[in-house]
Amino acid sequence: MTDQVEEVPDYLSMGGGDMLQALGTDAYKWATAFCQQNPSIPHDLMVGWFANAMMTMWDFTNSQITHSDSMLIDHISQLVRNRDFWIELGEDDDEVKP
Numbered sequence: 262m263t264d265q266v267e268e269v270p271d272y273l274s275m276g277g278g279d280m281l282q283a284l285g286t287d288a289y290k291w292a293t294a295f296c297q298q299n300p301s302i303p304h305d306l307m308v309g310w311f312a313n314a315m316m317t318m319w320d321f322t323n324s325q326i327t328h329s330d331s332m333l334i335d336h337i338s339q340l341v342r343n344r345d346f347w348i349e350l351g352e353d354d355d356e357v358k359p
Contacts, residue, residue, distance in 0.1 A: 273297050288312035 272280050272294035284290045292307035 269293060271297070286315060288315055291315075 270283060275283060284294060288311035289308050291311040292304055295307050296302060296304045
């Protein structure tokens with residue numbers, strides 16, 4: 262078995278869009294790019310920092326979506342249970358002539 266060392270790209274030489282595409286959602290790569298700019302900061306510390314920041318954003322985004330979905334479902338359920346809504350909707354449909 263041969264240990265192959267992957268060459269680390271020079272992220273700082275990339276343009277903004279290319280760098281973002283190369284880094285993706287990989288905390289290790291983000292830490293590497295950050296430490297290329299700030300070599301005095303420990304790489305392991307920054308891996309943890311970026312991983313935590315990414316997971317915090319993921320959790321926040323998903324909790325917002327879940328909350329929005331549940332609010333939408335509640336609203337639709339209320340409309341479905343509201344008999345007057347359906348009667349009014351039916352009356353409007355009868356008035357529309359093709």
